[in-house]
Amino acid sequence: MSARKAINLKMLSEALGLSQTTVSRALNGFPEVAEKTRARVIEAAERLNYRPSPSAASLATGKSRMIGHVVSLSEHIMINPHFADFIAGAGEVYGENGYDILLRLASLEEQEGVYRDLVDDQRVDGVVVHGPLTGDSRIGLLNALGLPFVVHGRSDEEGADYCWMDVNNRRAFHRATKFLLDLGHQRVALVNGLETMNFADRRRQGYEVALEEAGIVLDEQLLHSADMVEPYGYHATRALMDLAEPPTAIVVASVLPAMGVTRALADLGLRAGEDVSIIAFDDCLSFLQSGYKGRTPDIPYFTAVRSSIRDAGKRVAQMLLERIENPAGPLQSELWEADFVIGQTTAPPRRR
């Protein structure tokens, strides 16, 4: 290990017998500096462990090399476990590009104020919008503020005036529902996420269209909507199975409530995949994956529509950095199709 004490530009330039200007230019890749001196400068900078002060650089340039993530971990607790995997993916990309994450916890009502402050303070070069609602006011605000941002998900039908990356939730749930109907199920329930969230709205649309195509009339009793936690899946299932005509299959918005669904069925002496079929949306949450290295993967438990939220985090981060580098460029957007994986929780309905 070489010199450890922090050194500044002035000291470095004196050590080199050059001006601060030249050293700065050499380090920042300006074209007008002679390649020979640039090499000298870079070598000395490494040797003497020179690191430019972020606050000084930020003050001089107005750029912070920070990305803001403003989340309400408390209210919509569903964001919570999903958030960790998303940020794990995004953080990887930030790290490779010399950016850091500024994490701010704020309720949805507080978030507009937070964005304003973040801009006024020049604290971040861009932000990621999490958990967009249908008709989300944050998007208009961010456009007005001129702060680069990418939405994880979408806020409306078109999504034309902002960058976004989303999974095709409508098609995924259409497909899941159709799969169950094709197996012969007639009563398929939907244990959805909170339908103020745009993604949940789209999922419901996919479900409804599939029913309609099969000529099945929607039964409101088979619809549930709430924050996607385990106990929600449990209670929704208990209610569903108490109906005069209970469902024979359930489509669930996340593996978290899906575990609650399974637990409720077990309590009733029913087995998932035999007595009742389940298809869940699987975000590939890390703590539910088999992490054993070099091990052949399990046959998945849940039949699922699947899309890695961690990969989504990576992609959103890339899109945001591109947008920050080129704010005048075209608005990018990306729609991913979910995989469909057959697990152990689907089968034709039991004959009565």
Added chain:
Amino acid sequence: MSARKAINLKMLSEALGLSQTTVSRALNGFPEVAEKTRARVIEAAERLNYRPSPSAASLATGKSRMIGHVVSLSEHIMINPHFADFIAGAGEVYGENGYDILLRLASLEEQEGVYRDLVDDQRVDGVVVHGPLTGDSRIGLLNALGLPFVVHGRSDEEGADYCWMDVNNRRAFHRATKFLLDLGHQRVALVNGLETMNFADRRRQGYEVALEEAGIVLDEQLLHSADMVEPYGYHATRALMDLAEPPTAIVVASVLPAMGVTRALADLGLRAGEDVSIIAFDDCLSFLQSGYKGRTPDIPYFTAVRSSIRDAGKRVAQMLLERIENPAGPLQSELWEADFVIGQTTAPPRRR
């Protein structure tokens, strides 16, 4: 809504007909400024929406009002879901005190370099150490660097030369194990976390002491140790139940693998709490809680030793801020006792 454009100290002082110095002092609560002018200054600052530039303030003071959280979300995926709840608690405290979170993802090997850089760059005023190992080298480094920090957990037996906040893991697991033994169980398995982690080591100690006190010889076949994910609980349980003499009770390090335990038992046609007893450590993860407001809480499913990781986040954050304000003060530490809650997964062993 009043003036929106960002304003700086110079403009504000000119608008007031005062010097920048006086305005700065008034705003920062210096005693020598007249209360009348202070009131004037504060009023004008609010009206004109003055906000001091963080990078300028940071450059001038050397303080960043940022707290660093360096985590390896990828390797020890167990940290992952727990981290979200911890940070939700900590973030609340930071927000109330005008601090922000700097989140950095780095493998354990990279973390020492990250801490060095963070100090050199003056990017953070303090850090929280997550997931301490037994004999964790990060602690010595941070002490050497002189960066204020608090450890969530402990790294060794004494924990004398650093601030920490921990749950009494040894006692919690002693108690859980003893409870099962008192019910009459003779073969109690331990599905532990990764034993390089200090908390898992302590838990195992508690388990072993309880066995010893009951005069039961430790059976290595009943011990498992790995990252605390759901499939781990599943596979460990399948292995346990394949033994010639399977356990009649299992102590599990987290509700995550505990769900895998339950799933494995269900696959074998066994019921938790009837055929096999389970006690889990419950961190009160938000996505497993009944979040319904105004609803009477469920009878908990798992019998558990319980301690809110979110509350731990709050407390650790408070301790860190205190340490930052008073770096020369005494080293604080705090040991919490876990609650013991009876759920539906424990009963005396089945008669054979």
Added chain:
DNA sequence: TTGTATGCGTTATCAA
């Protein structure tokens, strides 16, 4: 009680 002058460590403008 208030004000002046200087420093914090960069980047950027203008000359040379």
Added chain:
DNA sequence: TTGATAACGCATACAA
């Protein structure tokens, strides 16, 4: 190709 010099916006030692 390189170098003075002026911002950037605040805090603070020193004066008054």
